[in-house]
Amino acid sequence: MSQAQVRAATASDVAEITRIQRETWRLAYAEFLGEQALAALDAPETEQHWAAAVEHPGTTVLVAVEGEFTVGYCVAGQAPHDEVESAAGELPEDADRVGLIATLLVEPRWGRRGHGGRLIGYAARALREAGAGRGIAWVAQSDAASLGFYKRAGWHPDGTVRTLDTGEKTIRELRLTGPLDLELTA
Structure with a gap:
C-alpha cells in the first residue's frame, strides 16, 4: 500500500496543483461553473496564480500525496475581514482570529x-499556530459532498450566504464555521 502524507507545497508542485484544479472542476463542478469558467483554467495565468499563492507569506498551501502522486491540495490563511463580516457589514469580536480554508480539493x-x-487537519493546525481560534470556509450550497465533509469535521453554516457570478452561471455559497481542534468522524 502506498504511503499517504501531507506536506507544504513548493514551486515544483504548482503544475500538479493546477492540473488537479482543472480536472476536479471539470469532473465535479462543471454544472455549477459553466464553460467560460472552466475554459479560463487553461490560461497561463492559472499556473502563475498558484505559483504566487505558494510563495505568498501568511498563506499555507498544502498538498496531499499518495506514493508518488499528488492527489489534492488545500489553501489556508488569515481570513480577510470582508470574508468574516456579517451580511450587514459588521465584524465579529474575533475577526482578527479567524482562519480561512480558501480551497480544499482532492481529485475524485x-x-x-x-x-x-x-x-x-494540517491546515487547522497551521491556522491555530498562526493564532486563529476558529475557521471559516465558503462552500457551494449545491455541493453536498463538500458540505457533508465539513459537517463531519464539526463545521456548520453560520447563516451568511453569498452569490458568485461565473459569467454564465451564479453559485450560491454558504459560509461554514467551525473549530480548529478537529476530530473527523466517519
Whole structure:
C-alpha cells in the first residue's frame, strides 16, 4: 500500500496543483461553473496564480500525496475581514482570529482515502499556530459532498450566504464555521 502524507507545497508542485484544479472542476463542478469558467483554467495565468499563492507569506498551501502522486491540495490563511463580516457589514469580536480554508480539493479518483481529512487537519493546525481560534470556509450550497465533509469535521453554516457570478452561471455559497481542534468522524 502506498504511503499517504501531507506536506507544504513548493514551486515544483504548482503544475500538479493546477492540473488537479482543472480536472476536479471539470469532473465535479462543471454544472455549477459553466464553460467560460472552466475554459479560463487553461490560461497561463492559472499556473502563475498558484505559483504566487505558494510563495505568498501568511498563506499555507498544502498538498496531499499518495506514493508518488499528488492527489489534492488545500489553501489556508488569515481570513480577510470582508470574508468574516456579517451580511450587514459588521465584524465579529474575533475577526482578527479567524482562519480561512480558501480551497480544499482532492481529485475524485483519490477520494474516500482520508486525504481531505489529513489536509483539513494540517491546515487547522497551521491556522491555530498562526493564532486563529476558529475557521471559516465558503462552500457551494449545491455541493453536498463538500458540505457533508465539513459537517463531519464539526463545521456548520453560520447563516451568511453569498452569490458568485461565473459569467454564465451564479453559485450560491454558504459560509461554514467551525473549530480548529478537529476530530473527523466517519
